[in-house]
Amino acid sequence: MPRKPSNILYGADEKPPLGTLLILGVQHAVLALLFVVYPLVAAAEAGLSFSDTQVLITSCIIFMGVATIIECWPRPGAGRLLVQIPNMAHLPLAIQALAVGGPSLYAGMSLIAAFSQFTLSRFLGALRAVFPPEVCGVAVTMLGVALAEPALRRFFGLTAETAVAQLDLRFPLASLVALVVIIGLAIFSRGLLRLFAVAIGAGAGWGMSAFLGIAPEPEFALNALPVIDLPHIGFPGVSFFSWALVPAAILTGVITAVDMIGTVVSMQRMDDADWRRADLDEAGRAVRANTIADMGAAVTGGFSSASSSAAIGVAFATGTTAWRVGIVSGVIMILAAFSPRLIAALTIIPPPVIGAILIYAAAFLIVAGMELILSRRLSDRRIFTVGLAVLTGLAVAVLPELVRTTPEWMQPILESPLSISTGVAILLNLLFRIGIGREASRQVTAEESPFTVATEFLERQGDLWGARRDVVAAAIPVVAEGVEMLLDTGVAEDGLEIRARFDENNFDVRLVYTGAPLEIPNHRPSPEDLLGDAQAVARFVGYMLSKRADRLVIERDGERQALLLRFEH
Amino acid sequence: MIHIERFVEGNVVVTAVRGRLDSSSSPKLDEFLAEAPAGGEVILLDFADLSYISSAGLRVVLKATKLARSSGATLAVCCLIPQVHEVFDVSGFSTLIPIHPSREAALATLA
Numbered sequence: 001m002p003r004k005p006s007n008i009l010y011g012a013d014e015k016p017p018l019g020t021l022l023i024l025g026v027q028h029a030v031l032a033l034l035f036v037v038y039p040l041v042a043a044a045e046a047g048l049s050f051s052d053t054q055v056l057i058t059s060c061i062i063f064m065g066v067a068t069i070i071e072c073w074p075r076p077g078a079g080r081l082l083v084q085i086p087n088m089a090h091l092p093l094a095i096q097a098l099a100v101g102g103p104s105l106y107a108g109m110s111l112i113a114a115f116s117q118f119t120l121s122r123f124l125g126a127l128r129a130v131f132p133p134e135v136c137g138v139a140v141t142m143l144g145v146a147l148a149e150p151a152l153r154r155f156f157g158l159t160a161e162t163a164v165a166q167l168d169l170r171f172p173l174a175s176l177v178a179l180v181v182i183i184g185l186a187i188f189s190r191g192l193l194r195l196f197a198v199a200i201g202a203g204a205g206w207g208m209s210a211f212l213g214i215a216p217e218p219e220f221a222l223n224a225l226p227v228i229d230l231p232h233i234g235f236p237g238v239s240f241f242s243w244a245l246v247p248a249a250i251l252t253g254v255i256t257a258v259d260m261i262g263t264v265v266s267m268q269r270m271d272d273a274d275w276r277r278a279d280l281d282e283a284g285r286a287v288r289a290n291t292i293a294d295m296g297a298a299v300t301g302g303f304s305s306a307s308s309s310a311a312i313g314v315a316f317a318t319g320t321t322a323w324r325v326g327i328v329s330g331v332i333m334i335l336a337a338f339s340p341r342l343i344a345a346l347t348i349i350p351p352p353v354i355g356a357i358l359i360y361a362a363a364f365l366i367v368a369g370m371e372l373i374l375s376r377r378l379s380d381r382r383i384f385t386v387g388l389a390v391l392t393g394l395a396v397a398v399l400p401e402l403v404r405t406t407p408e409w410m411q412p413i414l415e416s417p418l419s420i421s422t423g424v425a426i427l428l429n430l431l432f433r434i435g436i437g438r439e440a441s442r443q444v445t446a447e448e449s450p451f452t453v454a455t456e457f458l459e460r461q462g463d464l465w466g467a468r469r470d471v472v473a474a475a476i477p478v479v480a481e482g483v484e485m486l487l488d489t490g491v492a493e494d495g496l497e498i499r500a501r502f503d504e505n506n507f508d509v510r511l512v513y514t515g516a517p518l519e520i521p522n523h524r525p526s527p528e529d530l531l532g533d534a535q536a537v538a539r540f541v542g543y544m545l546s547k548r549a550d551r552l553v554i555e556r557d558g559e560r561q562a563l564l565l566r567f568e569h
Numbered sequence: 570m571i572h573i574e575r576f577v578e579g580n581v582v583v584t585a586v587r588g589r590l591d592s593s594s595s596p597k598l599d600e601f602l603a604e605a606p607a608g609g610e611v612i613l614l615d616f617a618d619l620s621y622i623s624s625a626g627l628r629v630v631l632k633a634t635k636l637a638r639s640s641g642a643t644l645a646v647c648c649l650i651p652q653v654h655e656v657f658d659v660s661g662f663s664t665l666i667p668i669h670p671s672r673e674a675a676l677a678t679l680a
Contacts, residue, residue, distance in 0.1 A: 449593060450591065450592075450623075451589055451591055451621055451623075477621050477623075477652060477656075480591070480621070481623050481624065484591055484592050484623050484624070484625065485623075485624060488625065524659075524661055526661075527627070527631055527660060527661050527662060527665060528631075530624060530627055530628040530631055531628060531631060531632065537628075540624065540660075541624045544624070544656070547659045548655065548656075548659060
């Protein structure tokens with residue numbers, strides 16, 4: 001059972017009281033529903049009819065709820081608080097497919113994207129070497145960076161057509177009110193106020209927007225829409241006729257999977273004070289749950305969804321990562337599909353409010369990603385893996401014109417800072433692994449300082465292998481003690497060899513020497529033994545090593561003896 | 570590699586050790602502590618800046634403790650960093666020698 005961090009009130013497996021569950025479930029569901037703006041944009045850009053738009057959104061919401069429920073359930077899902085929102089990564093694909101071939105072509109392309117996601121998810125467990133913490137960290141950081149543009153546009157009330165010279169200070173003011181309230185409540189409040197942090201902040205921002213006259217008016221009469229109605233979903237058929245879109249669909253699936261891995265790892269990290277490595281099997285289950293829902297959405301004319309990074313911000317602000325909250329949230333989303341008026345009302349939330357929530361989530365994700373990156377020792381290779389990957393992501397964010405010079409089918413993947421950064425991090429990680437052995441060794445003589453030798457050797461190897469700092473730091477004094485004892489007592493007759501090996505689960509150090517095998521007592525010898533002969537000292541130190549390493553094993557290496565010191569990683 | 574300072578606070582002789590205490594550096598501390606203390610004297614080893622101690626260092630501390638006891642003096646240590654504290658715990662030294670969290674706490678108890 002992972003140790004719950006002190007800032008988390010209800011961890012993943014905990015059962016919050018019913019009232020709290022409902023409060024948090026509603027908050028997450030409402031935030032998720034705000035993002036129906038994505039399918040609305042796709043429908044508007046593609047010139048979709050009102051009824052097709054209704055189907056696109058309603059089916060999307062239903063399958064957002066379904067995916068949220070499956071992903072949050074411990075099996076077959078991930079057992080984490082993962083709340084779905086309409087998938088922004090699908091926006092370019094949806095606009096093109098809907099414009100070229102209507103809902104049936106988008107359904108076909110969505111199925112291809114879901115299939116590519118599903119295929120990738122089957123191999124995630126085996127791809128652990130491809131996703132070490134620094135690569136996951138780059139993905140999580142860039143999730144935050146990718147949120148920055150839409151967040152800041154809404155924060156400052158900028159549209160694509162607005163020049164900065166025309167900045168309307170009412171927008172940042174309303175946004176700031178929402179942001180300050182959310183952060184203030186998340187940091188300084190306890191109990192109900194903290195659980196409501198995002199809702200209260202959003203309410204304050206909405207109130208300020210209304211007061212300043214920047215709350216948008218609905219484009220249609222809300223009263224004309226029924227409060228409760230049967231959901232409008234359809235079966236548009238499936239078409240694959242546009243082969244030009246197939247590469248984009250496959251890439252969209254890959255981007256979605258990477259995005260999902262980022263959110264799952266963020267939740268794992270948030271939930272475990274002693275987090276060590278990404279559980280990619282769990283991430284794979286979340287991705288598979290998402291693909292099932294995406295396939296359902298595709299054949300019923302809906303827009304695809306994916307787990308929300310904004311929801312991670314809400315989980316952090318409210319200190320609750322309980323998966324049961326997600327189940328409530330998923331049920332509420334499905335119920336919301338029965339209320340066209342509610343959905344329409346949510347589409348008029350002031351942009352500065354969404355901007356504030358996104359900024360909060362982006363700030364959290366950027367730092368969470370940095371924490372992941374710095375959880376391991378960084379060699380030059382790793383520094384450049386991370387640095388170049390982040391720079392590449394920033395390059396496409398800062399210089400979007402670069403992306404427009406590439407072939408059209410590549411643009412969906414290249415224009416996303418998240419996907420391009422993660423892709424570069426994966427490639428460089430694999431490239432820089434060339435020439436790094438999983439085992440290294442070094443001879444030590446009696447003239448050398450055991451502590452200096454252990455420090456230099458293990459730190460260098462730890463950097464190369466990307467081992468955790470705390471594990472290497474714990475191993476150094478134990479190895480130094482072992483070397484010193486073997487050499488000083490003369491147990492090692494002619495120097496010794498340190499062999500280090502790293503396999504992600506264990507950091508093993510073997511002290512190989514010629515001489516008598518060590519005797520490791522089960523009970524602590526008397527400290528007086530330290531003043532005794534070499535054998536007594538060796539026995540005493542052997543006992544100490546057995547307690548300070550996670551495991552100590554006496555082995556034989558041909559004619560030589562080996563003392564294996566294992567440190568769990 | 571190792572720096573040792575000695576000063577007197579009231580009736581307590583404080584020996585502050587900075588650096589690493591291993592087989593190459595422990596003879597220096599051994600030499601420092603080799604002189605038998607007077608009866609009733611209190612020796613405090615301040616290890617606030619001691620980053621590492623090996624069994625050779627423990628041996629010196631044990632010898633000094635025995636010497637102090639045989640002369641009717643008292644020896645205590647203070648300010649252990651967590652890694653050094655772990656060594657004292659695992660070796661059983663924490664049951665042999667009084668350990669104080671800070672120099673102030675040690676002086677308040679021993680003076």
